[in-house]
Amino acid sequence: MMLKIVLSCVLLLAGVSIAAFILIGRERSWELIAGSPDTGQYDFDTAQRSATSNDALACSPGLCTDPDFEIGAFDDAPAIAIERLSQRLLAADPLARRVDDRKNPAKARFVTHSPLMRFPDVIHLEARAMPDGRTGIMAYAKAQLGESDMGKNRDRLKALLGKP
CATH class of the missing domain: 1.20.5 (Single alpha-helices involved in coiled-coils or other helix-helix interfaces)
Known part of the structure; x- marks a missing residue:
């Protein structure tokens, strides 16, 4: 009973x-x-990666240490490169929304959610002028919850940055 x-x-x-x-x-x-999943802009120069496997980091060569994968530099100016990536992300992910204040046109930050359970993730983008005149990109995506995202943030960055 x-x-x-x-x-x-x-x-x-x-x-x-x-x-x-x-x-x-x-x-x-x-x-x-x-x-809130939005805890402010990721500092690519000093911030630590997640201690668990729920994040992904991609950078143009020489811009960050130990990325999950490297991406080529862009020919656009930093602000234009970020705007194009932002538009690509918003077009590809209907759950993404831009959350930064847009004061620095070389940076962007988005919150998105998984389709079914709506687990929150944050995506940070930053562009920097390279010595050769091109623009390098740094991208970091991290799940807010859990210890593993089963590679979803890495896949998300690869799709955004055109990596197979």
């Missing part, structure tokens, strides 16, 4: 939790649980 009561309470609590998650909305629910 006691087991039946405990099981009923657990099922009721699970049902109420699922209903609240649906009524509040998936994105808002995760924000209430874990806080």
Whole structure:
């Protein structure tokens, strides 16, 4: 009898939790649980990578240490390169939204969510003029929740940056 009561309470609590998650909305629910995924611009010069396997880093040669993969430099000026990448990201990902204040046109920051559960991820882009006159790109994507993103952020950056 006691087991039946405990099981009923657990099922009721699970049902109420699922209903609240649906009524509040998936994105808002995760924000209430874990806080805003937007914690400000990633500092490519000093910031540490995630201690878990839920992030990805891509850079043009010489711009960062130990990227997951390198990307070629762009011929556009830094502001134009960031704008083009931003437009490409927004066109490819209907769940992405730009969250930076746009004060620095060589940087952009986006929050996006996984399609089903709406787990939040943040994407940082930064462009820098290279000595050869081209523009180098640095891109960092990180899941806010969990210890592994199963390679989703790496795949996301590869798609954005045109890497096979």
